[in-house]
Amino acid sequence: MLQLRDVRVVIDGHEIIRIDELDLAPGSRLGLVGESGSGKTMTAKAIAGLLPDESKVSGSVIFEGQDLLTLNDREMSKVRGKRIGFVFQDPARSLNPMMRIGKQVSEAIRIHSDLKGDAVTAKVIDLLHQVQLPEPETLLRRYPHQLSGGQQQRVMIAAAIAADPDLLIADEPTTALDVTVQEEILRLLISLSEERKMSLMFVSHDLGVIRFVCDRVAVIYGGNIVESGRIEDVVAHPMHRYTAALLAANPGMPKDDNFSAFIGKRLQTITGSVPAVGKFPSGCRFRNRCLSATDACSTMPSPITTGNDHRYLCWNPGDRGQS
Amino acid sequence: MSDTSTITAHTPEDVSVSRLRKRLRALPITLYLGGTLISLFVFVVLVSFIWTPYPANKLNLANRMAPPGTPGFLLGTDRAGRDVITELMLGARNSLYVSVVSTVVAMFVGTLIGLSIAGSNKMLQRPLTRLVDTGLALPGILTAMVIAAKLGAGNTTATIAIIAWQIPVAARVTIGPARQILALDYVEAAYSYGRKKPYVIRHHVLPNISPLLIVLGSVMFAAAILIEAALAFLGVGVQPPTSSWGRFLNETQSLLEAAPYLMFFPGIAIVLTTLGFNLLGDGLRTALDPQQSRSGLA
Numbered sequence: 001m002l003q004l005r006d007v008r009v010v011i012d013g014h015e016i017i018r019i020d021e022l023d024l025a026p027g028s029r030l031g032l033v034g035e036s037g038s039g040k041t042m043t044a045k046a047i048a049g050l051l052p053d054e055s056k057v058s059g060s061v062i063f064e065g066q067d068l069l070t071l072n073d074r075e076m077s078k079v080r081g082k083r084i085g086f087v088f089q090d091p092a093r094s095l096n097p098m099m100r101i102g103k104q105v106s107e108a109i110r111i112h113s114d115l116k117g118d119a120v121t122a123k124v125i126d127l128l129h130q131v132q133l134p135e136p137e138t139l140l141r142r143y144p145h146q147l148s149g150g151q152q153q154r155v156m157i158a159a160a161i162a163a164d165p166d167l168l169i170a171d172e173p174t175t176a177l178d179v180t181v182q183e184e185i186l187r188l189l190i191s192l193s194e195e196r197k198m199s200l201m202f203v204s205h206d207l208g209v210i211r212f213v214c215d216r217v218a219v220i221y222g223g224n225i226v227e228s229g230r231i232e233d234v235v236a237h238p239m240h241r242y243t244a245a246l247l248a249a250n251p252g253m254p255k256d257d258n259f260s261a262f263i264g265k266r267l268q269t270i271t272g273s274v275p276a277v278g279k280f281p282s283g284c285r286f287r288n289r290c291l292s293a294t295d296a297c298s299t300m301p302s303p304i305t306t307g308n309d310h311r312y313l314c315w316n317p318g319d320r321g322q323s
Numbered sequence: 324m325s326d327t328s329t330i331t332a333h334t335p336e337d338v339s340v341s342r343l344r345k346r347l348r349a350l351p352i353t354l355y356l357g358g359t360l361i362s363l364f365v366f367v368v369l370v371s372f373i374w375t376p377y378p379a380n381k382l383n384l385a386n387r388m389a390p391p392g393t394p395g396f397l398l399g400t401d402r403a404g405r406d407v408i409t410e411l412m413l414g415a416r417n418s419l420y421v422s423v424v425s426t427v428v429a430m431f432v433g434t435l436i437g438l439s440i441a442g443s444n445k446m447l448q449r450p451l452t453r454l455v456d457t458g459l460a461l462p463g464i465l466t467a468m469v470i471a472a473k474l475g476a477g478n479t480t481a482t483i484a485i486i487a488w489q490i491p492v493a494a495r496v497t498i499g500p501a502r503q504i505l506a507l508d509y510v511e512a513a514y515s516y517g518r519k520k521p522y523v524i525r526h527h528v529l530p531n532i533s534p535l536l537i538v539l540g541s542v543m544f545a546a547a548i549l550i551e552a553a554l555a556f557l558g559v560g561v562q563p564p565t566s567s568w569g570r571f572l573n574e575t576q577s578l579l580e581a582a583p584y585l586m587f588f589p590g591i592a593i594v595l596t597t598l599g600f601n602l603l604g605d606g607l608r609t610a611l612d613p614q615q616s617r618s619g620l621a
Contacts, residue, residue, distance in 0.1 A: 080514065081515060088508055088515075090508060096513075097509075107513065111516060163517075
């Protein structure tokens with residue numbers, strides 16, 4: 001239902017995003033994982049046409065047979081909210097502090113449907129029920145600051161799915177929340193996507209969270225999708241060195257509360273940090289931080305696809321992880 | 324249960340009344356001072372429509388230049404024997420009339436221009452903002468002279484001159500905060516629901532910069548009163564026989580030796596009114612700023 005082909009995002013002459021191929025099947029849940037500055041949020045916003053004016057997007061974003069990049073602002077605003085919903089990272093800042101909850105949730109309904117008055121209110125109450133918020137009738141009249149972070153994010157989700165979109169893009173929806181609330185929100189997103197047969201694009205820096213929510217994953221580094229495939233395949237057999245390093249950096253869970261296994265052990269890290277925009281090396285963008293880099297890495301590898309549509313861009317693939 | 328009816332201290336109404344009282348007390352003193360001065364000003368103007376000590380331009384030739392305290396003329400009379408209190412009341416009327424019209428128009432047009440520039444394409448924003456800056460740099464009095472040369476002196480000229488002077492001010496002040504709001508997450512969220520820019524500006528930006536606009540309005544009001552007086556003083560503004568503080572002030576020039584106290588009457592009227600609006604603006608800014616006060620307005 002969603003196909004990205006040769007998508008390039010250029011800002012101030014720098015190529016921030018370069019995605020040759022990324023697919024999302026109807027009703028499936030795709031995780032987009034990467035560290036800060038890897039371009040995961042940019043990719044999500046490029047799909048929804050929410051990038052700032054000065055960014056130039058080329059290539060094609062084909063959504064339900066229609067190339068979204070050929071649409072003008074007016075046509076795109078008919079897609080946003082109605083066919084693509086968007087959940088943002090920080091719910092506290094994504095709700096207008098001076099507008100009642102009911103009005104904010106009903107935005108997409110009032111824009112994209114002919115419902116009026118009580119019918120809108122009824123639909124909003126139904127939506128608030130669906131996101132499992134207590135007492136929707138009183139909640140309608142409240143202001144965002146009267147809600148907890150978890151409740152605010154539920155409100156945002158209700159607002160994003162108000163016009164029954166076919167695709168929901170969630171940009172780190174649980175990053176700003178407590179870990180205890182996080183799981184509830186994740187379960188909510190999973191059940192909503194299953195009940196509504198709604199595709200989900202889930203952006204996160206947390207592979208564990210993506211593993212919990214998604215059936216497929218795409219690993220992004222320096223604006224490139226370096227590896228994609230079914231989540232079990234990628235986690236069990238990471239082919240790209242970056243994915244392997246990411247997985248190695250996860251300390252995992254102690255068995256039988258045996259924390260002593262962790263004591264005295266150094267946590268695996270990836271050396272250095274993501275280079276600034278325009279400072280990426282030529283060829284494989286990860287090669288200056290990769291412990292397995294060879295001369296071949298100075299040219300861009302061509303994608304390799306193995307069974308189950310497991311796709312990666314690496315000259316020295318392996319699943320041993322960095323050591 | 325009937326016994327409890329004697330306990331009345333904490334009924335919800337009482338709580339809300341005491342809460343209100345607390346909030347009122349937390350408001351800045353400048354708000355009360357400014358509010359009092361402005362209320363007095365408006366009250367005087369309203370009274371002038373039904374009563375003035377003497378009819379407009381009634382010449383008391385027997386009592387020309389009567390000093391303050393003369394029976395029947397509390398603040399004395401001017402060179403032509405007109406009662407000072409009557410003159411001041413009618414001058415207040417003209418002041419209020421010109422400043423209301425010019426401030427309302429300048430605020431509306433200026434805010435509209437400011438919001439349009441803030442919402443325009445990033446490439447256009449800088450040149451358009453510089454254009455507004457150019458408008459700010461134009462000397463207002465000179466502009467008024469040019470307009471007067473075309474249209475002749477009078478209240479219309481004064482009003483147009485003040486509007487032309489204040490539009491860039493309102494526009495310039497609006498651009499920055501409007502741009503800040505447009506960059507916020509909830510604006511992006513509104514786009515993600517399918518809203519378009521004009522709606523976002525009207526329903527998200529405008530309500531959130533309204534505290535600023537209220538403060539701006541009161542400061543612009545003070546400026547309008549000053550400019551109106553200045554233009555009338557220079558003879559570009561309202562013409563005789565209509566009374567004006569500025570024209571009154573001008574007439575006292577020739578009486579500096581004979582009746583030096585006379586200049587203080589229009590002078591003090593102008594000072595108190597502009598001070599009132601400035602204090603009101605300052606008080607409102609404090610009261611509406613959520614970071615500065617815990618009071619109820621914000």
